Amino acid sequence: MKKSKIISLVIVLALCFAIAGCGASNTEAEATPAPEAASAAETSEKETVNVTVLMPNAGDTYFQNKSYGYTLGEQLANSEFPQLDVVVKMYDAGGYEYAERQISQMEDAITQGVDVIILTPCDSEALVPYVEKAMDAGIIVINDDIAVNCDCTSAIYENSVRAGKLLAYRMAESMGYEGNVCLLKGPSSGSLFVNRGQGVVEGLSAFSGITVLDEQFQxxxxxxxxxxxxxxxxxxxxxxxxxxIHGATQAIVAADSLKAAGYEPGDVKIFTFDVSAESLQYLQDGWLTGIVPAQPIKVSQNAVVYGVRAYMGQEVPAKVYSSDDYPILSDEAEFFDTGFCMAPDGWSPKLN
Structure with a gap:
C-alpha cells in the first residue's frame, strides 16, 4: 500500500513538471517575434522618397554610364539615410530633338508629386517653365550635366568651356600647332555642347597656325x-x-568613315568627349587621338545623393563642377582608371 502511494506521487510530480515546461516554452515563443515580422515592421516604418530621373538620350553610351551612376546614387542615399526607402526611376526622351516628350514626362512627375527630379534637359531653354513649376510645387530639382537656363535646388556638371579649351590645347599640340580642323559641335539646344564648342574655338584661336575649315552643330x-x-x-x-567631335559615339562613326575612305590611324586626328569601352579601344588603336573622359557615373550618383539630402533639409551646394576634363591620349589609355566613367560590362539601364 505504501509502495503504491509512492508511485502515484512520482507520477503526479512528473505531470506537474511536464505542464510547467510546456507553459515556459509557450511564454518564450510569445515573447520572441518571428524575424520576418520584425523585418516587415522595419520596412513599413521607412519613408519612401521618389526620385525621377529625366534623360535626353538614354541610348547613348554616355547616358548608359550615367544610368549606372543613378543606381549607385540610390544605394548610397539609402545607406546614408537608413530611415528612408529611396526609389529612383529613370525616363528617356529618346533624343535631344524630343524636348516636348521630356516636358510631358516632367509634367507627369509634377502631377504625381514626386519628391526629387533630376533633369538633364533636351533643351536648356524649353524646360525652364517646367523647372520653375516643379520648384513652386515644392519638388527638389537637381540640374544634372547639361545646364538649364534657370535656378534649381542644385546643379552639377562640367565646366564645359574650360574642358573645350583643354581639348583644343592638346589637339593643337598633337598637330604641331599647325594644320586644318573641322568641328562637329553637337545639338545646338544643349548648353553643354554649345559651351564645349565655344571652348574648342576659343582654345584653337590661340594658335595662328591652325585654321578651322568648317564648324557645324548637329x-x-x-x-x-x-x-x-x-x-x-x-x-x-x-x-x-x-x-x-562632340561625343564618343559620333567620334567612332567618324573614325569608321575615315577607315572606309582608306585612311590609316592617326592620319586625321580625332578628339572627343566621354569614354566608353568601344571609344577607349579606338583610342588605344590610334583611330581616336584624345578623349576628355568626363565623370558620368560620379556626377549622376552625386545628383541623387544631393537630391535626397536637400529633401531631408540639408544644405547642398548651388553649383558643383566635375573635375576630370583633361584629355587622355592614345599612349595614356591603358593607364586610365575608368571607375567613374564606365559601367560594368553587360550592365544596361532599367527605364520606365
Missing part, C-alpha cells in the same frame, strides 16, 4: 554625323588634319 543622330564627316573628307581630302 543632332545626335549617328547617320547625320557620318554624312557630315564624309562630306568633309570629300571636300577637304588630305588638307584635313584633325576633327573635333
Amino acid at each position: 543632332t545626335d543622330d549617328v547617320m547625320a554625323g557620318m554624312s557630315q564627316v564624309e562630306d568633309w573628307i570629300q571636300r577637304f581630302g588630305d588638307d584635313l588634319d584633325a576633327i573635333y
Whole structure:
C-alpha cells in the first residue's frame, strides 16, 4: 500500500513538471517575434522618397554610364539615410530633338508629386517653365550635366568651356600647332555642347597656325554625323588634319568613315568627349587621338545623393563642377582608371 502511494506521487510530480515546461516554452515563443515580422515592421516604418530621373538620350553610351551612376546614387542615399526607402526611376526622351516628350514626362512627375527630379534637359531653354513649376510645387530639382537656363535646388556638371579649351590645347599640340580642323559641335539646344564648342574655338584661336575649315552643330543622330564627316573628307581630302567631335559615339562613326575612305590611324586626328569601352579601344588603336573622359557615373550618383539630402533639409551646394576634363591620349589609355566613367560590362539601364 505504501509502495503504491509512492508511485502515484512520482507520477503526479512528473505531470506537474511536464505542464510547467510546456507553459515556459509557450511564454518564450510569445515573447520572441518571428524575424520576418520584425523585418516587415522595419520596412513599413521607412519613408519612401521618389526620385525621377529625366534623360535626353538614354541610348547613348554616355547616358548608359550615367544610368549606372543613378543606381549607385540610390544605394548610397539609402545607406546614408537608413530611415528612408529611396526609389529612383529613370525616363528617356529618346533624343535631344524630343524636348516636348521630356516636358510631358516632367509634367507627369509634377502631377504625381514626386519628391526629387533630376533633369538633364533636351533643351536648356524649353524646360525652364517646367523647372520653375516643379520648384513652386515644392519638388527638389537637381540640374544634372547639361545646364538649364534657370535656378534649381542644385546643379552639377562640367565646366564645359574650360574642358573645350583643354581639348583644343592638346589637339593643337598633337598637330604641331599647325594644320586644318573641322568641328562637329553637337545639338545646338544643349548648353553643354554649345559651351564645349565655344571652348574648342576659343582654345584653337590661340594658335595662328591652325585654321578651322568648317564648324557645324548637329543632332545626335549617328547617320547625320557620318554624312557630315564624309562630306568633309570629300571636300577637304588630305588638307584635313584633325576633327573635333562632340561625343564618343559620333567620334567612332567618324573614325569608321575615315577607315572606309582608306585612311590609316592617326592620319586625321580625332578628339572627343566621354569614354566608353568601344571609344577607349579606338583610342588605344590610334583611330581616336584624345578623349576628355568626363565623370558620368560620379556626377549622376552625386545628383541623387544631393537630391535626397536637400529633401531631408540639408544644405547642398548651388553649383558643383566635375573635375576630370583633361584629355587622355592614345599612349595614356591603358593607364586610365575608368571607375567613374564606365559601367560594368553587360550592365544596361532599367527605364520606365
